[in-house]
Amino acid sequence: MAQENGNSKGNGKINIAIVGGGIAGLALGAGLKKKDNVTFHIYESVPGYKDVGAGLALHMNAIKAMALIGDEVKQTYFDKALFMGEEDKEMSTEVILAQGPNKGELVAELGKAKGRKTVARSALLDGLLELVPKANITFGKKLDSIDETPDAVHLHFQDGSDVTADCLISADGIHSLTRRYILGADHPATEPKNHDGWQIYRTMVSADFAKQHINPKWTQQVPILLGPRGHINCIPLDKGTRLSAGVAVRGAKFTPTGEAPPLDPAIYSDYSAEAQAIVRLVARDTSASWTAADHDHAPTYYKSHVSMIGDAAHASMPFAGNGAAQALEDAAVLNHLFSRVTHRAQIPAAFSAYDSVRRPRSQEVVDLARKFGRVYAYAEEGMHEDPGRMKQFFAGAAAFTNNADLVRQNDDAMGLFEAAVKGGEGGEEVKAEDAVEIV
Numbered sequence: 147m148a149q150e151n152g153n154s155k156g157n158g159k160i161n162i163a164i165v166g167g168g169i170a171g172l173a174l175g176a177g178l179k180k181k182d183n184v185t186f187h188i189y190e191s192v193p194g195y196k197d198v199g200a201g202l203a204l205h206m207n208a209i210k211a212m213a214l215i216g217d218e219v220k221q222t223y224f225d226k227a228l229f230m231g232e233e234d235k236e237m238s239t240e241v242i243l244a245q246g247p248n249k250g251e252l253v254a255e256l257g258k259a260k261g262r263k264t265v266a267r268s269a270l271l272d273g274l275l276e277l278v279p280k281a282n283i284t285f286g287k288k289l290d291s292i293d294e295t296p297d298a299v300h301l302h303f304q305d306g307s308d309v310t311a312d313c314l315i316s317a318d319g320i321h322s323l324t325r326r327y328i329l330g331a332d333h334p335a336t337e338p339k340n341h342d343g344w345q346i347y348r349t350m351v352s353a354d355f356a357k358q359h360i361n362p363k364w365t366q367q368v369p370i371l372l373g374p375r376g377h378i379n380c381i382p383l384d385k386g387t388r389l390s391a392g393v394a395v396r397g398a399k400f401t402p403t404g405e406a407p408p409l410d411p412a413i414y415s416d417y418s419a420e421a422q423a424i425v426r427l428v429a430r431d432t433s434a435s436w437t438a439a440d441h442d443h444a445p446t447y448y449k450s451h452v453s454m455i456g457d458a459a460h461a462s463m464p465f466a467g468n469g470a471a472q473a474l475e476d477a478a479v480l481n482h483l484f485s486r487v488t489h490r491a492q493i494p495a496a497f498s499a500y501d502s503v504r505r506p507r508s509q510e511v512v513d514l515a516r517k518f519g520r521v522y523a524y525a526e527e528g529m530h531e532d533p534g535r536m537k538q539f540f541a542g543a544a545a546f547t548n549n550a551d552l553v554r555q556n557d558d559a560m561g562l563f564e565a566a567v568k569g570g571e572g573g574e575e576v577k578a579e580d581a582v583e584i585v
């Protein structure tokens with residue numbers, strides 16, 4: 147049935163359902179609430195956010211993406227973030243070889259800056275939530291299935307309720323149900339994978355306790371100590387009062403039921419003394435450990451009036467520290483595109499433009515994060531024996547993630563959308579893939 151005013155509700159506005167109230171879903175909502183041409187509602191499965199102690203460092207591209215959605219979004223991050231250590235102290239991530247003939251060599255200093263910050267995921271979510279009107283979000287609402295009719299997208303929830311919308315933008319995380327809907331349950335890229343067998347052993351302790359066991363420097367400064375049986379990392383949190391310490395092991399020998407073996411400090415006896423001390427600290431309590439996974443490349447991020455963003459579209463290993471940043475870039479692009487969508491029939495063109503600019507870049511970050519893991523594990527041929535090559539790799543990665551021109555990314559998407567809409571009105575059809583060069 148054709149809609150006279152081009153949307154399913156008959157109120158003249160495009161009605162968007164967002165599933166998942168994580169960083170991607172809330173940031174998108176914070177932008178959409180400022181638009182007169184759309185209404186939206188966020189459906190989040192959990193009843194409330196829990197503090198799982200995870201700290202995020204948001205890099206330059208994340209800050210730029212938040213600013214594009216709105217200065218208040220960027221400000222929320224700065225209000226919620228805490229200094230890793232002392233405010234006026236210069237900090238960097240020191241990447242050091244912990245094993246082999248060059249043991250002890252500093253191969254890179256990443257992100258050297260005064261007053262480096264991290265934000266607890268739960269604190270960032272609380273801040274973003276304050277930017278979304280309460281009436282526009284429902285907690286405890288778990289999406290169970292999706293279907294589409296010519297006029298609407300239908301969402302069916304686990305509590306038996308149904309919702310109809312003009313389109314669905316799903317930000318439902320790495321185990322996304324929407325990804326299954328878009329790609330198909332049997333598509334090889336649908337389920338997350340752990341190709342390299344990564345297991346992250348992690349502990350959270352007070353900095354005072356850590357100082358009794360490890361080099362006190364690493365309660366104030368971030369090390370990544372590299373070696374073939376795992377890289378070791380410490381992240382000072384909350385102005386240097388708490389420490390998250392971990393060992394990321396590539397090629398862990400999981401049991402057939404998926405259990406990771408216990409962390410055995412004995413197999414690190416050829417690592418540097420300070421690396422061994424951190425392994426022993428982590429091995430005391432590995433209850434904060436987890437098994438990492440990421441997504442193989444999806445051939446598309448949308449189908450008709452349903453799209454996916456953030457980890458649902460491109461979950462990556464944590465080693466490049468850019469997953470949330472990519473989720474924010476997605477939200478920035480869709481927020482920009484939806485300022486011009488006035489008719490339901492234009493939505494696939496908006497999703498196609500989003501897919502064209504965001505899929506190549508976000509999937510390159512997935513690949514980059516895998517490569518970080520291999521470099522850290524001495525598995526990238528000969529690189530650990532050539533610190534110059536390693537430095538070049540880190541510099542190139544930082545330039546790719548941080549220095550991207552996100553205004554241009556938004557503009558490119560809008561150009562594609564407008565060309566497609568114009569094409570649909572009788573002009574020549576423009577194929578999104580042919581018309582854009584990705585930054």
Ligand SMILES: Cc1cc2nc3c(=O)[nH]c(=O)nc-3n(C[C@H](O)[C@H](O)[C@H](O)COP(=O)(O)OP(=O)(O)OC[C@H]3O[C@@H](n4cnc5c(N)ncnc54)[C@H](O)[C@@H]3O)c2cc1C
Nearest residue numbers: 166168169170191203289318319456457467468469470471
């Ligand atoms: C240890 C660790 C460290 C990291 N460090 C960094 C870092 O330093 N910098 C960085 O940029 N990134 C980092 N990341 C990545 C970052 O955390 C993620 O990329 C980001 O949180 C993704 O946000 P999202 O909103 O797409 O997904 P999520 O945060 O996973 O949110 C998805 C939401 O959808 C909800 N949901 C799921 N299914 C349903 C359903 N069926 N119905 C309704 N709701 C549903 C979930 O409850 C959840 O709230 C790190 C990740 C990890 C694990």
